[in-house]
Amino acid sequence: MRLIRMDGIQTFHQILVALFFCQPALAKFLLEDTINNIWGILPREQCRLKSPEFPCKYRRRSYPPPESVHRLQPGDIDIVAALGDSIIGSTAALAPNIFHIPNQYRGVSFAIGGVGTWKDRLTIPNILRVFNPYVTGGSSVPVGTENDRGTNLNLAVPGATSVTVFDQAKRLVDMLKRMRSMDRWKLITIQIGHNDVCTHPCNTTYTAFDASPYMYRQRIQHTLDYLKTNLRRTFINFVPVLDVTITKELKDLSPACLFAVPYVCPCVHGGFGGKPFTRKEMQRLLNGYLKEIKYLINSNRYEREDFTVVIQPAFVNIKPFYSYSKVHRKQSPDLTYFGPDCLHPSQKLHALMARALWNNMFSSENEKQTSWNQSPPFICPTPSNPYIATRFNNGGQSANNTGIVYGNYNHNRFVNVQCY
Template structure:
């Protein structure tokens, strides 16, 4: 079917560009009838393609524009559809595609990865008890979302505008303004620091590490660290479910710092080009983060909570030991651990499981494994942010259809909204208090001295502590920093978070920033060594 459709597209482009024919052919009216016949076949074929949006459809719409441009306007009485009718036909096409997807989901021809729904934290325990039951719930939620789009003319038209990147959509305009920090600029960044980047002799103490002494980089966490949806232009289609691991703020190594990809690994590579362990590329829909070579030492799993840090730590140890390029005994390593968003998103479902006591107990388990199994390790333990401000972005007028669907229909982060099934009414104060308790628990654990050693340390990075969503010139959340679900970071958000982490990392313990300054660029270290509690005194 795809081959036939592409063939009809080649007919459109070939005829309307005059390929294989003289230019008079464009003026004799033949183009109109041939174009319409080809378009009709392409539409009919494309309606059967199993996807809400496909590369084929992009080619088709481009071919329509080319044919209209070269063939000229035609009258309503001709065989070519008038503009409004053409628009209606496109919308009907999307409806038929949604119906086809729903049909295949219901019959089991297509499945939705369990992790895509577990990322809300709601089905975590269900998945552990009965994976099939959790998978069925995942599909049912996805189907419910598609039904609501399909049954509403308003939603369907908004959806149509969204997947065609309608210029009236404020998200489109903001994403285009993202510019340099999305890595889409020709401007080159430099980080020229007047300092000794790497020690002449490999240090034996974690308290005398220079940035260039870090040989290996890794990360633990959830979908934010996995880069979920960071580079997606659309929601509820395949690319939204991709993990853009190479763009991860704490573990991604796509492109370079000079090209505007200001992740922590790319900044560290300015001091040590031989750094290894960073994740690269995109883990596409149905990809397995546990086995994919793209993940490298970024062992974050979409949907994971603090209770999973034990398993992630074990996985990280195994990966390091299996890597022939890593000398476990001599290489200095840096791991960033950031977890808790899914715990906060699910606390209303099980307050005891997601209490601060349980949260920090599980993080401690993971850190204990790292300390016991990985010598020469510097750990960044990043405080969780307050997720309450994210609720504002669910408003339809701010993020258009994407935020509204992701938050209300797909139930992203359910505890930020009323949940009728458990008789829960959203309580911003309680949710904010839980985040504060998580932050305090992190400091208490690290300040206990449990992880102070000569070849191991844990340093709290606090730049998310009092951080809210970046605002635009109108004082509204700047959606260009967020992925299409208005929860995860976009490429721009990932890059800016990378700078935030670095600028926190190089500040002495006790003087760490507690906010994320989005206007900052990466700074040069003022201390000779990477700050620890001991060398910051």
């Protein structure tokens, strides 16, 4: 299977030219590639990591469990949950073709997937299971909606916005109360706003509401206020919106992608009568969202001894990966990192997103990465840096820290893991 996608008309023209000049081998190559692209048949799964065991060696749990969120170790987390939209819901992540694009592959979601192990399905719950084998809440269902059995505490809803995420928060609190889990440490990941910026600010006929940065902050504040009032022993990862303008860089799309992108994100690509933003206009809106969220969370409104919200900006400055195209004879965006719609992350990308989020969880505020790369090292807790980083524990450092250097490999703070 080849990692190439081409415009359908261009490909058809090249097939005719190859046949005209009696080059059946080239024509066959182009035809096979076109079929693969139209049906979405591309290798979209992560490589299997070959380390015999998870690279982070320091896996201590706290006994008794900590009272302070600033002394929370990964092994102390008993419950994982997630709120969001189709990104958290993992729409199309393992879709084999265009007909499976609507499927939600929740078991491989970077934030809440619980299928497989960290070696073949790298997710935050699968990493945490190394530190605490009894962590619960991750989605164990390969494919399902937010209401299906096995979805567990992945309450993300495709099409959700900052307007509707409050309903997910209410449902989560109700479920946790029924589980009698208030006194157990919880990690909740929230990522919401893609549908706000993609479908609402450009006056589409699909729907419209005030998607300004200020109103986005007001709605997020309403949700976070509710969670703080009703939950204790909670660490919230707030993950800002992905830079949706990355799709502007994806070239040589299949006919299926050319059809899908205007309707999934009309404010970037047109569709539903929307007037698409320029890339600078959309990035200005996204920067406005991030600025308002920073203003809200950095106000200390959500700081309590057993509760915090931390911004994890892992995906705000992203770029597509490139691979060599045999047909175009040049480097082209590698679309194996996206689903057959060329918009939603594939499982391959979800795995890198999980690694990027994990690393941000163990980085101080000024050291958090804002983009992904194809082979990042794992950042590991150590005896000197055992805690998940908050704004007030100096990047997860222990009170008796002796001045460890983050890049010192003797302490296994950064560990590379290669693939088979």
